[in-house]
Amino acid sequence: MNELANFLSTAIRLATPTLLAGLGIVFSERAGIVNIGTEGLMLIGALSGVMGSLLTGNVWLGALIAIIVTVAFAAVFAFxxxxxxxxxxxxxxxxxLLASGLTITVNRAVFGANTSPPKIDTFRTTPIPLLSKIPYLGEIFFRHPVPIYLAFLLVPIAQFMMFRSNTGLKVRSVGENPKxxxxxxxxxxxxRFLAILYSGVMAGFAGAFVSMGQLSFFTEGMIAGGGFIALAAVVFGNYTPLGVMIASLVFGASNALMFRLQALSTGIPSQFPLMIPYIITIFSLCLVSRKSNxxxxxxxxxxxx
Amino acid sequence: MASILEMKHITKRFGPVVANKDVSFSVEEGEVHALLGENGAGKSTLMNILFGLYEQTSGDIYYRGEPLNVRSPRDAIDRGIGMVHQHFMLIPAHSAIENVVLGYGGNKEVLDLKAAAKRFSEMADRYHMNIDPWEKVGKMSVGQQQRLEILKALYRDVDTLILDEPTAVLTPQEVEGLFDVIRQLIAEGKTVIFISHKLPEIMAICDRCTVLRQGEVAAAGLEVKSIKNLNELAHLMVGREVELVTAKTPSEPGEVILDVEDLNYINEKGIHVLKDVSFQVRAGEIVGVCGVDGNGQSELVKCLTGLLAPASGRVELLGKDVTHESAKNILDAGVGHIPEDRHKMGMVGAMNLRENIAMVDNYKEPYSTKGFMHWRWIDKHSRELVQKFSVKTPSIMEKAINLSGGNQQKMVVGRELSRETHLLIAVHPSRGLDIGATKYIQSQIVEARDRGAAVLMVSTELDEILEIPDRVLVIYGGRILACLEQAACSRNRLGLLMAGITEDDEEQPA
Amino acid sequence: MEGMTIKQRLQALLRTLYFPIMAIIASLLVGSIVILFTSKSNPFVAYGHMFQGGFGTKRSFDATLTKAIPLMFTALSFSIAKRSGIINLGAQGQFTAGAISATAVGIYLTGLPAAIHLPLTLLAGFIGGSLFGFITAALKVKFGASELIVTIMLNYIAALLAAYFVTGPMLEQLPPYYPQSPAIPKTARLGSFIPGLNVHTGLLIVLGGVFLYYFYLWKTTSGFRMRVVGLNPTAGEYAGMSVARSTILSLFLAGGLAGLGGAVEIIAVQGRLMITSFSESFGFTGIAVALLGNLNPLGIVFSGILFGGISAGSLRMEVLTRDVNASVAEVIQALIILFIAGRMMFQIKRRRKMTTAADPDVQDDVLAEDTEGADTPLPEPAIEKAGDQA
Known part of the structure; x- marks a missing residue:
């Protein structure tokens, strides 16, 4: 049971970057924009977050800087x-490609090629009083860094915005029939421009969470397909925020499973568990592509x- | 009465093409003013300028005596001008009420769709329109969609309503319903601009009319009541004698080329689109299929040409069962197909003429041998075809998209007729073409018949149906309601049949 | 073209080159800003080194050509799929798969004469890549799964597969157990074909590929049909063509070409499969090459050489400036993609004029540009509608 709680808690943690980015992409996708560049935006968010945190000494200010920089690049895409x-x-x-080249160039210019990463302020686990004391459930849901709570709180808000607000109606409509x-x-x-900028906000935050919530430093190419998986989560989630959350959790669980299999000495070569998220993504696409929103x-x- | 709208000396150019040339147009408050003209005469362009979708190259607009500077439809709507477009501007994936409130100035950020639906339904009741605000637009009939479009405009409290070719997709009965609505609008003091190329409708509903011809005003503000002679009006519209009947001799039907028996088709949504369709087409005759758009014509043709798989029934071509043959094999068996939408189906805009001409028969001698293209022969063939079918183009290397619609259609028709065809299927062959090109293409179709081909022609234009075919099938709701000899066809009779009313129905009191 | 004078031909050539040249200039300018911000070097001095390193000497041009070969392969891969209306973002994975399968045949099928072993190895590369292409096509045709994400996911899977093989079954059993395969034997290696230069026979193979690409698409019925389906699938179906067939065939060929590139890279340059074999992004750079070359056979050759030069020259730039990272080359390549795809921004404001001045030539140009690369959908109605009246 403890094992399971641990596993689920890890799944939620690993689902969060996908969910954060996906909650942005779902709006730009609905507006008729397919942003394959989310991967790069997250990479930019990851690096600028670390730099921002280093510069200001505060992880939240770092995240804010990550968002601002990423939105600037999202604006380039939108342009x-x-x-x-x-x-x-x-x-x-x-x-x-631009994000990959730029982050390498800037990272090496700022941090140098082979030095150990400097210590930065990161998103630390913030247990929620009382709730985190509940057996099992507390461990699964209520002992996480703040961005994870934010991501999941955003789901119902995004769902409401998408289907009950004037903005949501406009966004859904320009994707269906702009004329x-x-x-x-x-x-x-x-x-459409604003929808892309908003997805840039979320991608930047997601990237910052990867470098400062899951890890505490930047490495070149660290998003490793996370942006594409977020895109897939939107398709798998049938273009609704709620669906994105479910898809993210499925991907998060497959990631957690990967770590589990790696940790256990099963004799399975380490590369195969690493393939799981990618394979699950392909399967999910095959499952839903025919009947989607x-x-x-x-x-x-x-x-x- | 005072002029509510004055458009003065409007000119609009698209590149080298002048769509509106020095057009002045004046509408009085509370009238139904017809804007009459052929396809491509510049009616829609003029109204799109008024509605803020296009910007005029020169000229001024005044509305209620003040200059009207519309930069977007929002401005036009704010000033009280609404428009129902020929191609409905609705979003099929959304509900009716979502379509209505979309872009509405009075929306709050949190939408109160229930309140909107209440107001919408009251309005619909007032105009005797029955529309469920929560129904998905994609599931509505064409007539319902049009009513929704009108309500969408009225929801915005417009006092001038532009209706662009509103009757094109309606049955005669639905047209009557539309006219009732228009009368009610006028009674409430609103103004309607009615765009059409159908003379009888204009006589029936309009007060005055302005005629456009090739982008210019041919007649302005004619009192409809004072028009005695329809031919005169037609002459104004067309600019030459209208009695341009395609020369045609009586048909001499030969052997059965196409034999369709109990054809049924069910689409991917599970809707039974074709119901027990049976008919024959013989060599040397033209069979017309007439009906309002969306009654199964498109699916019928696709089943015949192998683009859709019928659920049951049998299609025989020259005595051979081709029901489940591939599109390629059916074309191969001698079927020429002038498709319903030349841009989407009939041609590749980004390819040049010779490639478009080689598109269908590319794998055959002499277009190619053993998989290698013979461009030299294709060039020669293309030049001949361009000349024979008088396609106006700088060269055969010109991209198809750069040709005018008429010339594109001539190329498609030329390609299909220059193939070895026993059966020619022509779908809306003259849609969107000017009268010259229409007549030319119709005469080519008649010529193909005279050479001994069997011809199946699908059209929604009654004029074309009354003139070209030797026999006429009327399709309604996926069924063939009647098969009439040409002599037995009249506008009235076809009109009723197209609305699904057979003679049995007429005899029974409703 | 029919009856064009030399002057007209020159003008046509200039029109063709206008956008690529503008894109390159804009990319270098933006790239210089990046250099200014991330180093103390003068961007133009850095570019000078880069140019020297790419095209300055016989030796550097030799290196450039060697770098250009895999890029031309992946560019061909992207291009043939794009001509059929498919976006193949999976050249990297197909390249990797080809490298793995070629390595397998290279190191396990020994004892054969070179005349048999070498072609077999190349064939294995082609098949390995085309298998990955085929998987993508099958999922698209069968389930409607978008090739975009599937190809990208397969890229990661291929990279992991390669890592598995060099650390597992193919690991060279020699201390210190580097993660790499044994060396490919001489019988399966490609060597230089010009004495004194490094550039290898792979150049001839890829040029042959370019010629076949041209010949197939413009001279054969199968290629013609592929282009029809790529530009307008509905019209293709109407004319009796199969979109599914075209999808499968084009992705099969696309995967094969990338896989062949992977095989050539291993047996001609790297000599063995290594964990670092794919640290360069051959696949995505190939997309830039294909786009800059406008999917045109000659265009691919020239832009392949240009990109090879940027790659080769960037190393010299890093060494000589000491503080400009070679990754700036990647930035410039990325910018070229953006500026080429967004080439309409370099359209000298003629569109607006069009509405006032009647100039049929100009209009034709604009439309031709729109359709040329097949990536910008046509501005539909207005012009057509108006055209009907002409």
């Missing part, structure tokens, strides 16, 4: 895809006549 109307996949791929939105006076460009105008730039 190319929404204003210039370039192909979203290609720009996303370019952003990933129709134009005829009722909605600014499609602005709506994918917006009709997904990945199609809106060109006003």
């Amino acid at each position: 190319f895809t929404v204003i210039i109307k370039a192909d979203q996949t290609v720009i996303g791929t370019g952003m990933n 129709a939105c134009d005829t009722v006076g909605i600014n499609v460009t602005r709506t 994918k917006p009709a105008g997904s990945a199609i730039p809106y060109i006003k006549e």
Whole structure:
């Protein structure tokens, strides 16, 4: 039972970056934007978070800096895809390459190539009074760093925003039929641009959580597909915040399973457990692709006549 | 009465093409003003300028005496102008009420859809429209969608409503319903601009009319009551004698080429789209399929050409069962297909003419041998085809997208007719074309018949149906309701049948 | 083209080169800002070193060509899939898979003469890569799974597979047990074909691949159909073509080409499979090469050499400036992708003029640009509708 609680707690912890990024992507996806570049945005968030924390000595200020820097890069993506109307996949791929090159360049310029990482302020476990004392449940749900609570609290808020708010309706509509939105006076460009910026906020925070919540330093290429998995979580979660949460937990559990298998001496070569999240992602895509809420105008730039 | 709207000297260019040339248009408050013109005469362009979707190249607009500077539809709506577009601007994935409140200026951030639905339903009741605010738009009929579009505009308290070709997708009965709504709007003091190219409708509902021809005003503000002669109006619209009947001799049907028996098709949503469809097409005759869009025509053609798999029934081509053959094999067996949507299906815009011409028969001699293309022969063939079917293009290396719609269609028709075809399936062959191109393409279809091909022609245009086919099938709700000889067809009779009313129904008192 | 004068041809060439050149200039400018912020070096001095290192001497050009070979393979892989309407982000994984399978045939199937062993090894590389391509295509056709995420996931899986093989079954049993396979025997190696230079026979293979890419797509019916389906799948189906077939075939070929690239890289350059064999992002850089070359055969060759030069030159730049990291090359390559895909930003403001000045040539250009790379959907109705009246 303790083992299980431990496992579930780990699953939740590992699900969080996916959930944070996914809660952003779900809005930009609904607005008709496929942002393959989320991976790169998270990488940028991870590095700028560490730098920010080092600079200010405060993890939250570090996260804020991570968000600001990441949003700036999300704006670059938005500029190319929404204003210039370039192909979203290609720009996303370019952003990933850019993020990879830039983070390496900056990381080496700032921290040097082979020095040990400096000590920074990180997100520490903050048990919730009383609740964390509940047997099992306390360990599973209430002994985590604050960003994890935030991520899960955001789920119902995002769900409400998506389906009950004016903004949510606009976002869902520009992804389905931008032309129709134009005829009722909605600014499609602005709506899509803002949706991308918002997903940048979340990707930046998610990246900062990876480098400062799960670890306490930056390594080159540390996101290792986390951004793509967040994209997959949105597809698997059928484009709703609630679905994203469930998908994230599935991916988180598969990650936790991977660590478990690695820790146990099962004789299975370590690479195979490491493949689990990627394989689960592929399976999940095959499972849901045929019957999904994918917006009709997904990945199609809106060109006003 | 005072003018509510004045559009003065509007010119709109798209690149080298002038869509509106020095157009002045004036509407009085409380009238139904028709904007009449052929396809492509510039009616929609003018109204899209008024509604803020396009920006005029030059000219001024005044609304209620004040200059109207619309930069987006939001501005137009705020000033009280609403528009129902020819292609509905609805989101099928959303509910009716979500579509209505979308972009509405009075929305709070937290949406109160229940209150909105209440107001919406009261409004719908007032106009005798029955629409469930919570139903998904994707599940509504075309007529319901149009009513929803009208209510969507009225929800915004507009006092001028632009209706762009509102009857194109309606049955005659639904048209009557629409007219009732228009009359009620006028009684409430609203103004309606009615865009159409159908003369009888204009006579029925409009007070005045402005005629556009090739982007210019041919007649402005004619009193409809004073129009005695429909031909005169038609002449204004077309700019030449309208009696341009395609020359045609009586048909001499030969052997059965296409034999369809009890064809049924069920789509992926489980809807029974085609119900026991049976008919024959013989060599040397044209069989027309007429009906309002969305009654199964599209699916019927796709079943015949191997693009959809029928649930049951049998399709025989030249005595051979082809029910479950692939599209390729059916084309191979001698079927020419002028598809319903030339942009989406009939051509590849980014490819040049010769590639488009090679598109269907590319794997055959002399287009290719053993998998290698013979571009030299294709070039020669393409030049001949371009000349024979008078496709206007700088060269065969021009990309198809750069041609005008009429020339694109001529290329598609030319390609299909220059193949060895026993059966020609032509779907909306003249949709969106000017009258010259329409007549040309119709005459080519008749010529194909005279050469001995069997022709199946699908059309929604009654004029075309009354003129070209030798026999007419009326399709309604996926069923063939009637099969009439051409002589037995009349506008009235076809109109009733298209609305699903057979003679038995007429005899029984309702 | 029919009946064009030399002047018209030159103008056409200039139009073709306008966007790539603008993209490269813009990328170098933005890259110089990165250099300014992250080092004390003068960006233009750094670029000078980079250029010297890539194209300055016979030796450096030799290195450039060697670097260009795998990039051209992965660029071909992306291009052939894109021509069929598929976005193949999996060249990296297919490259890796090809490298693994070629290594397996190279080190296990020994005792054969080179005339048999070498072709077999190359074939194994092709098949290894095409298998990965085929998996992607099968999942797309069967389940509708988007190739975007599937290919990326397969990249990670391929990298882990490679790590497994070099630490497990293929581990060279020699102290100090480096994570690497035994060396590929001479019979399966590709050598230099010009005495005194390092550039290897792989260059001839990839140029052959480029020619076949051209020949297949523009001279054969199968390639023609692939292009039709890629540009308009609905029209392809109408004309009796199978979209599924095209998807499977193009991803099979795309995977094969990347896999062949992986095989060549191992048997010609690295000599054995190592844990560090794929530290360079051949796959994603190949996308940049393909886009800069506009999916055009010659374009791929030239942009492949350019990117090879940037890679090769970046090492010299790092050594000589001491503080500019070679990863700046990656930044510049990424920027080239952005500026090429967003090339409409370099469109000299002609669009607006179009609405006032009647100039049919200009309009044709704009539309041609839109459709050329097949990545910008057409601005649909306005022009068409208006065109109907012409």
